[in-house]
Amino acid sequence: MSPIAKTGPVADPSAGAATAPRRAGRLALRLALTVGYRLVMLTVLLALVFAAVELLPGDAAGAASERGESAAGIAERRQLLGLDRPLWERFGEWMTALPTGDLGTSARGQRVTELLVDPLPNTLVLAVSAFVLTLLLSLLLGCWTAARPGRLADRLVSHASTAAFAVPEFVVAALLLLLLSLWTGWLPAVTVTGGDGRPASWTMLIMPVLALVVPQTGWNTRVVRGALADRAADPHVEAAHFDGLPVSRILLRHQLPGAAPAIATGIATSTGLLFGGAVVVETLFNYPGVGAVLAGAVAARDTPLIAGVVICAGGVISLVLLAADLVRHVTLGGRA
Amino acid sequence: MGVTRRQLLWAGTGIGAAGLLAACSGGDDDGAGASDGQAEKPRPGGTLRVGALGHTSAVTRDPHGTQANESDYLILALVFDTLTVPGAESSTAPRLAASWKSSADLRTWKFTLAEGAAFHDGTPVTPKDVVWSLKRLRGTPSGAARLPGVQAENISAEGADTVVLVSDYANAEFPLMTRFASFVMKEGTKDSEIAKAPGTGPFKLDWFRGGNARLVRNEKWHGGPVHLEAVEVTMFDTPQAMTNALLAGQIDLASNAGAVAARTAKAREDIQVLRRPDDMAMPIVMRTAKGSPFADRRVREAIRLVVDREAMVRQVLSGYGKVANDILGTGDPDFAEDIPQRGRDLAKARRLLAEADFDLSRTYELTTTEDIPGLADSATLFARQAREAGIKVEVVKQESGAFWEKTWKSGDFYTSYWGTNDSVVFYASKTMVSEAGQNEAGWDDPGFDSAYREAIGGTDPKQRAAALRDLQQIEHDRSGYLLWGMADGIDLAASKVRNLPELPGYGRVQLEGVWLR
Numbered sequence: 026m027s028p029i030a031k032t033g034p035v036a037d038p039s040a041g042a043a044t045a046p047r048r049a050g051r052l053a054l055r056l057a058l059t060v061g062y063r064l065v066m067l068t069v070l071l072a073l074v075f076a077a078v079e080l081l082p083g084d085a086a087g088a089a090s091e092r093g094e095s096a097a098g099i100a101e102r103r104q105l106l107g108l109d110r111p112l113w114e115r116f117g118e119w120m121t122a123l124p125t126g127d128l129g130t131s132a133r134g135q136r137v138t139e140l141l142v143d144p145l146p147n148t149l150v151l152a153v154s155a156f157v158l159t160l161l162l163s164l165l166l167g168c169w170t171a172a173r174p175g176r177l178a179d180r181l182v183s184h185a186s187t188a189a190f191a192v193p194e195f196v197v198a199a200l201l202l203l204l205l206s207l208w209t210g211w212l213p214a215v216t217v218t219g220g221d222g223r224p225a226s227w228t229m230l231i232m233p234v235l236a237l238v239v240p241q242t243g244w245n246t247r248v249v250r251g252a253l254a255d256r257a258a259d260p261h262v263e264a265a266h267f268d269g270l271p272v273s274r275i276l277l278r279h280q281l282p283g284a285a286p287a288i289a290t291g292i293a294t295s296t297g298l299l300f301g302g303a304v305v306v307e308t309l310f311n312y313p314g315v316g317a318v319l320a321g322a323v324a325a326r327d328t329p330l331i332a333g334v335v336i337c338a339g340g341v342i343s344l345v346l347l348a349a350d351l352v353r354h355v356t357l358g359g360r361a
Numbered sequence: 362m363g364v365t366r367r368q369l370l371w372a373g374t375g376i377g378a379a380g381l382l383a384a385c386s387g388g389d390d391d392g393a394g395a396s397d398g399q400a401e402k403p404r405p406g407g408t409l410r411v412g413a414l415g416h417t418s419a420v421t422r423d424p425h426g427t428q429a430n431e432s433d434y435l436i437l438a439l440v441f442d443t444l445t446v447p448g449a450e451s452s453t454a455p456r457l458a459a460s461w462k463s464s465a466d467l468r469t470w471k472f473t474l475a476e477g478a479a480f481h482d483g484t485p486v487t488p489k490d491v492v493w494s495l496k497r498l499r500g501t502p503s504g505a506a507r508l509p510g511v512q513a514e515n516i517s518a519e520g521a522d523t524v525v526l527v528s529d530y531a532n533a534e535f536p537l538m539t540r541f542a543s544f545v546m547k548e549g550t551k552d553s554e555i556a557k558a559p560g561t562g563p564f565k566l567d568w569f570r571g572g573n574a575r576l577v578r579n580e581k582w583h584g585g586p587v588h589l590e591a592v593e594v595t596m597f598d599t600p601q602a603m604t605n606a607l608l609a610g611q612i613d614l615a616s617n618a619g620a621v622a623a624r625t626a627k628a629r630e631d632i633q634v635l636r637r638p639d640d641m642a643m644p645i646v647m648r649t650a651k652g653s654p655f656a657d658r659r660v661r662e663a664i665r666l667v668v669d670r671e672a673m674v675r676q677v678l679s680g681y682g683k684v685a686n687d688i689l690g691t692g693d694p695d696f697a698e699d700i701p702q703r704g705r706d707l708a709k710a711r712r713l714l715a716e717a718d719f720d721l722s723r724t725y726e727l728t729t730t731e732d733i734p735g736l737a738d739s740a741t742l743f744a745r746q747a748r749e750a751g752i753k754v755e756v757v758k759q760e761s762g763a764f765w766e767k768t769w770k771s772g773d774f775y776t777s778y779w780g781t782n783d784s785v786v787f788y789a790s791k792t793m794v795s796e797a798g799q800n801e802a803g804w805d806d807p808g809f810d811s812a813y814r815e816a817i818g819g820t821d822p823k824q825r826a827a828a829l830r831d832l833q834q835i836e837h838d839r840s841g842y843l844l845w846g847m848a849d850g851i852d853l854a855a856s857k858v859r860n861l862p863e864l865p866g867y868g869r870v871q872l873e874g875v876w877l878r
Contacts, residue, residue, distance in 0.1 A: 087765065088762070090503060098503055133421045134426065140417060210609070215602050217606070308598045311602040311603075313417070317418075317598050320598070321417060
């Protein structure tokens with residue numbers, strides 16, 4: 026019997042003391058529901074991954090075999106990899122081992138955790154740097170232009186950001202490569218990995234991060250600018266203008282909080298795009314991350330390895346989406 | 362993603378590959394591999410930074426696993442020794458085995474180990490280690506493909522320095538198959554210890570991580586002095602990134618970078634473009650079995666007369682290659698250079714097709730993949746050339762997995778590719794003799810079969826040589842292959858790198874002779 030359960034029926038619903046725990050309870054419930062929902066989604070996603078690899082032509086035993094290996098050899102390999110067992114059984118086994126941190130064994134007999142232990146932190150460093158930089162730049166540009174609606178700066182940034190978002194990562198990457206490395210020699214062209222599994226120099230991060238940041242900043246600047254414009258029409262914002270408050274103060278104190286949910290959703294969507302872009306950018310710059318692992322794993326029909334990348338990337342993206350949900354919930358409060 | 366399949370090929374060429382440079386090389390071991398071929402005195406020391414292709418997902422540490430990554434194979438080949446390696450003067454050169462000889466019936470082969478050979482921890486190599494390693498190799502799923510015709514129980518030790526292998530059948534080319542996969546580890550090495558297992562090779566492993574590695578010189582290598590202080594291997598997902606790294610001075614050698622990279626680097630005076638001839642064959646396969654439109658040998662000859670070989674080499678290979686004569690194994694020291702080169706002859710092709718009642722109203726599908734650069738282009742260009750002879754060919758591009766499962770070995774008309782090109786017998790045994798496991802064209806030619814058996818099992822060397830010549834003539838006349846050209850293997854290197862590998866295929870990993878100016 027918890028004290029809350031005891032006091033619950035006794036307390037008057039209109040009493041102010043009861044509303045705070047209730048609101049906290051609602052938040053906790055909502056949090057639990059959202060987490061549960063995300064976990065279910067991840068499980069569904071993993072099931073889809075297992076099924077999708079099964080549908081692709083060929084399998085891991087064939088991909089890992091030598092050309093001309095006998096049918097008996099391939100059958101033996103298939104048995105070694107457990108591919109002769111039904112799909113649901115393999116999926117179930119992989120899922121039950123998951124909570125213990127066991128991600129299974131790759132088609133070439135390496136532990137999946139071992140294959141991901143270096144690439145995953147590398148990709149996180151890349152994606153988080155890109156994420157933070159994108160957030161800062163787009164807020165800065167968005168606010169700056171929102172303070173000067175319709176002026177030349179606003180129009181310029183507007184066009185530039187649209188253009189930036191329209192250019193795919195690989196084009197940005199190629200331009201950066203030519204400009205900052207091959208022509209000028211300022212930055213290393215590719216990432217070389219040291220004995221610690223990390224890029225040999227931090228300067229090798231600059232171009233991959235920029236290649237991700239440019240298109241995403243384009244997109245998010247538009248989102249921030251748009252969300253702020255929507256809020257500019259709010260009565261309390263207009264009232265603040267009539268009251269003669271400074272523009273910057275109105276922007277930060279009155280418009281931005283209202284625009285936060287839209288901005289959070291926009292930037293959360295970028296997380297997925299950042300990971301997607303990382304696959305391309307990592308390959309172009311030879312950056313040792315999970316994007317490159319994923320590309321190779323799909324080609325090799327290596328289900329445990331693909332699922333390992335998906336659970337790691339999916340977990341991170343889910344956390345970010347969860348945070349965005351929370352931001353939306355907290356700022357909108359009871360209005361949600 | 363075709364890359365994997367291509368790399369599979371590198372791994373798959375396992376037995377008998379690489380070899381002699383047909384025309385261009387004198388096998389000059391001391392000369393610089395570079396532009397100025399003067400005999401310079403090797404300078405010891407320095408670190409060579411090598412780029413090699415590979416994917417994290419495919420990393421394999423096991424010397425007896427299937428190495429899909431060129432980077433993995435390079436590292437293994439520097440740390441471990443195989444019994445033999447590809448050579449310049451003859452296809453098979455000594456390595457851990459200093460010499461070998463066969464019994465009169467060409468079935469029992471004795472390999473004598475090199476004097477002073479020792480593991481990196483100082484323990485001498487014994488025949489028992491070799492026997493254990495070969496049996497382990499034989500026990501892997503691809504063991505039967507890598508040591509064909511050798512049962513595990515027929516591998517044994519003899520005395521202090523000899524290993525005896527008994528083949529199921531007479532095989533004069535037996536040593537060929539000990540060149541690529543016969544890596545020797547210590548007897549009883551556990552699977553869990555393989556990543557740290559000591560080898561006997563010219564370099565010791567300093568560290569390995571995520572496909573990249575650093576190797577340091579083995580001062581006591583049985584094969585002689587090693588010049589380089591260390592080798593650093595960086596794995597690259599794509600040849601483009603690898604070439605950029607070389608252009609930016611981050612690596613000294615881009616191994617197997619390809620023709621596109623060579624064109625990019627051509628303008629740079631500080632970069633050497635090294636061509637290793639006879640690296641890759643991309644034949645068009647015509648099914649010879651009944652029911653195929655190409656079952657009539659006159660049709661196959663017509664198809665071979667239709668192709669414009671010079672144009673193929675120029676356009677598909679960007680000129681980095683040479684014209685071929687429909688005989689596979691172009692790098693073989695015994696390649697029949699005297700068989701006249703087949704050229705383009707549309708009039709004769711039309712005549713042959715008419716004689717054979719070939720249906721010119723039909724459209725024929727030529728199946729191809731994008732597994733290796735240029736393969737799909739070769740099909741497209743051939744289709745255009747065939748149209749000039751009135752043959753309608755439509756190119757069908759297949760996804761790699763589907764191709765190997767559905768088309769390879771059973772399709773009527775498709776492109777194939779092979780990275781082992783220094784042995785005519787290799788192809789004959791693997792893809793052309795009627796019972797071959799990888800008989801790509803479904804060929805069954807009694808004349809060819811008997812020439813093949815004489816060539817590998819005959820006791821008189823002179824008769825064997827004559828049979829080998831016959832075999833090539835028959836292949837040229839009526840096999841299911843159209844081999845229009847041979848692609849060069851292309852490495853790029855900084856100008857300071859000397860004495861680089863010159864052999865095709867797996868020969869590219871022989872970095873023990875390299876030094877830096």
